[in-house]
Amino acid sequence: MGQQLMGGVTLHKRLLDHLRTAVIMLDDNLQVRYLNPAAEMLLATSASRAMGQPLPDYFFDDEEARAALRQCIRDEHPFTRREARLAVSPGYEITVDYSVSPINEPGQTLCLLMELQPLDRLLRITREEALIHAHQATRALVRGVAHEIKNPLGGIRGAAQLLERALPTPDLTEYTKVIIDEADRLRTVADRMLGPRKPPEFKAVNIHECLEHVRQLLLAEHPRGVSIWRDYDISLPDVIADRDQMIQVLLNIIRNATQALLESHTEDARIIMRTRVLRQFTIGSLRHRLVLRVDIIDNGPGIAPDVQETLFYPMVSGRASGTGLGLSIAQSIISQHQGLIECESVPGKTVFSILLPMEQPEVTESEQS
Known part of the structure; x- marks a missing residue:
């Protein structure tokens, strides 16, 4: 398979070209030998530009990831990483799951086949769904609380107004005025918590x-x-x-x-x-x-x-x-x-x-x- 990929257009290459999974092949020096169109889109590059070039330093910006690739070449043992952050270009990162498999064909140098599954869209959808559900639950709770706040406010305000009329001296009305003003303020807050009424x-x-x-x-x-x-x-x-x-x-x-x-x-x-x-x-x-x-x-x-x-x-x-x-x-x-x-x-x-x-x-x- 390695020889076929390195050569001309073959059935194997056509199949890889039509995959929606991003596929990259690296040689034992971590130089790019092949990437399919899905990988070109994911990594925002072209095959002609990447072919024969070493894996950019910013792509795996941590030494642990590069060490894992070198160990895969040395031990010929596949591995998988979940939710890895890859620097597609300086300042732009993506989140992917990727698997690396060594390919050792007789008479050919060992190659690494990388399969990358982008997760940014899935993570964004999951985050948005969680945000929408949390907002709906919170909104229902807040509306219930706001209604419970508004119910007794009318009685408190009415009682304060009756008390104000029965006070023996006018100077005492400043206390009932505080009750009425605070009841009105709370009602305004409750109305805002309820949000748009129509x-x-x-x-x-x-x-x-x-x-x-x-x-x-x-x-x-x-x-x-x-x-x-x-x-x-x-x-x-x-x-x-x-x-x-x-x-x-x-x-x-x-x-x-x-x-x-x-x-x-x-x-x-x-x-x-x-x-x-x-x-x-x-x-x-x-x-x-x-x-x-x-x-x-x-x-x-x-x-x-x-x-x-x-x-x-x-x-x-x-x-x-x-x-x-x-x-x-x-x-x-x-x-x-x-x-x-x-x-x-x-x-x-x-x-x-x-x-x-x-x-x-x-x-x-x-x-x-």
Whole structure:
């Protein structure tokens, strides 16, 4: 088989060329002797460029992985690695399962056959499904708690008003006023925890018009200190969504980014609003023909890793002055649009990505309630 692969076009090579599994063959010096089209796509390279070249130093950036390959050549014993991080190019990594098998044909030098299965898409789908299920469970719990909070507030407020009328001296009313004001404040918090009270009114919406509306609002609030850049795909068609709710989502996210930049006194503070279309893209477990992706990118201090895990939960905030409801409400709205909000953050770069199917969503009764 090794001789056939090194030679001209053979049945074996044609079979490998049509595999969806990425296949690489290395010689005993770890130089690339063959890679099939699936491997070219996975590694973002071409066979003509990689052929005869040593395995790049950045590909297996840890000595343990290279030692395992050399041991496989020495002992002629296959091995498998799970969820390995491979550096496809400097600064770009992928997650794969890979198996390495030695091939020792009589009269031929030993070769290593590597089979690589990409996991990034599977891991992303699994992560998104977990996020969607966690959000649905949390939303149901929070709505129940909010209803339980609101039920006695009317009685407390009414009793305080009756007590206020029966007080012997006017100076005592300041205490009943505190009760009434705090009851009103709690009711407002409970209403915000419940989220939007009506189902989305789906219409054709120009997402760039929504972004420009939010941009003007933010520039009016903060005329100095933060610049807002545009990176639009102007060829995007309208998306089927609720315009007012989309503006609320964008405003919550971009306002959070603006406040984080101002509070951290970031030099050259900027926010980038980017729009793109994704084709045949999966959100959770559902595959959509066209998906709108809106990225809100800032160059602020980033979000702490422990906060990122619970960022979309109610009452969780990365800022001392935050209420922790804005992102939870935004996620609820996008969930009703059958979409998802994701966040990736490192110091100097935070990206909130809104993923929204461009076709008409089907709203269920549970989403309306």
